Amino acid sequence: xxxxxxNISDSIKSIIKKNNLDEMTKVQVEVIPRVIDRKNVLASxxxxxxxxxxxxxxxxxxxxxxxxxxxxxxxxxxxxLSLQTRDVFRTYLINTDYKCSxxxxxxxxxSQKELLAKGLDILVATPGRLLxxxxxxxxxxxxxxxxxxxxxxxxxxxxxxxxLKDIVSVLPSSKQVLMFSATINDRVxxxxxxxxxxxxxxxxxxxxSTDIKQEFICVTDDIKFNIFKKxxxxxxxxxxxxxxxxxTNYLVNRLKEYKIxxxxxxxxxxxxxxxxxxxxxxxxxxxxxxxxxxxxxxIDIEDLELVLNYxxxxxxxYTHRIGRTGRGGSxxxxxxxxxEKELNKVKKLTDSLNIDLKVN
Numbered sequence: 187x188x189x190x191x192x193n194i195s196d197s198i199k200s201i202i203k204k205n206n207l208d209e210m211t212k213v214q215v216e217v218i219p220r221v222i223d224r225k226n227v228l229a230s231x232x233x234x235x236x237x238x239x240x241x242x243x244x245x246x247x248x249x250x251x252x253x254x255x256x257x258x259x260x261x262x263x264x265x266x267l268s269l270q271t272r273d274v275f276r277t278y279l280i281n282t283d284y285k286c287s288x289x290x291x292x293x294x295x296x297s298q299k300e301l302l303a304k305g306l307d308i309l310v311a312t313p314g315r316l317l318x319x320x321x322x323x324x325x326x327x328x329x330x331x332x333x334x335x336x337x338x339x340x341x342x343x344x345x346x347x348x349x350l351k352d353i354v355s356v357l358p359s360s361k362q363v364l365m366f367s368a369t370i371n372d373r374v375x376x377x378x379x380x381x382x383x384x385x386x387x388x389x390x391x392x393x394x395s396t397d398i399k400q401e402f403i404c405v406t407d408d409i410k411f412n413i414f415k416k417x418x419x420x421x422x423x424x425x426x427x428x429x430x431x432x433x434t435n436y437l438v439n440r441l442k443e444y445k446i447x448x449x450x451x452x453x454x455x456x457x458x459x460x461x462x463x464x465x466x467x468x469x470x471x472x473x474x475x476x477x478x479x480x481x482x483x484x485i486d487i488e489d490l491e492l493v494l495n496y497x498x499x500x501x502x503x504y505t506h507r508i509g510r511t512g513r514g515g516s517x518x519x520x521x522x523x524x525x526e527k528e529l530n531k532v533k534k535l536t537d538s539l540n541i542d543l544k545v546n
Contacts, residue, residue: 226385254305313349393397495522
């Protein structure tokens with residue numbers, strides 16, 4: 187199905203065309219018409235399949251002005267994803283007088299209060315800082331008619347469920363609820379049922395699986411780094427994931443010994459430095475970027491050849507990590523190194539994803 191077939195405004199169709207979009211992805215085909223019709227949706231699909239546009243386009247199409255009051259609230263687990271979502275909204279609001287901005291933890295509270303005082307239509311926020319503003323009565327959410335909770339599986343993993351419940355408790359009961367995730371478990375379903383009993387579930391678990399070649403390589407501890415280095419030397423731009431900051435620093439220092447253009451990134455870096463590193467990686471100024479799960483969500487990198495897991499992650503992290511490659515229907519590759527003691531985790535991933543992973 188093409189975007190041109192959607193029942194949306196001509197101005198939005200014009201922006202879609204300027205962004206060289208034509209065919210919708212499966213999740214967009216399933217979600218966009220339902221959101222336009224004000225249905226409540228719980229949707230699951232792989233990362234890189236266009237989930238953000240599946241709610242941005244219909245929300246902008248349905249948006250109504252309420253004199254600078256917030257009518258759409260989007261909750262995201264990380265700063266990076268929040269900023270990316272804000273930027274997508276702003277792309278589709280460019281020909282309107284609607285405003286979208288973010289509220290993030292770690293940012294100056296005074297400037298955020300000034301921002302709210304000027305008036306917003308769409309707010310993208312991380313739960314912690316938003317809850318602070320609610321408790322201090324510094325924000326008015328009484329007119330929110332659309333609530334989006336993005337990456338709900340990550341929210342649950344990070345322990346945000348209590349915060350989410352507190353936030354939802356101050357919102358109007360008549361709101362539209364949209365929830366997106368790479369994976370859906372019983373806790374996610376139970377939380378959604380607590381918000382509304384009238385909803386539709388869309389699960390597209392393996393929409394992009396054919397575009398990502400997934401490979402697991404068994405190694406021993408004594409040869410693990412050498413196998414890792416060999417893969418790096420025979421690859422182009424590569425995003426590497428580790429379990430710990432110490433492991434990230436170790437790999438960065440070891441690769442530098444071989445004159446490899448490598449950079450590490452972690453959550454302790456300030457926003458400016460993180461932004462520069464990510465831009466440099468996107469522009470091919472950095473060939474190998476090594477990170478913990480900081481880079482697993484909300485980072486859109488075109489034509490990323492390889493994602494390499496130095497260890498075997500849990501299912502939710504694995505799905506988001508490999509979703510950095512093979513985005514938008516392009517091909518990609520994901521390699522995961524594992525030792526004999528991690529074999530059960532490998533088998534668990536294979537069984538959970540219900541796809542035929544190559545295990546060496």
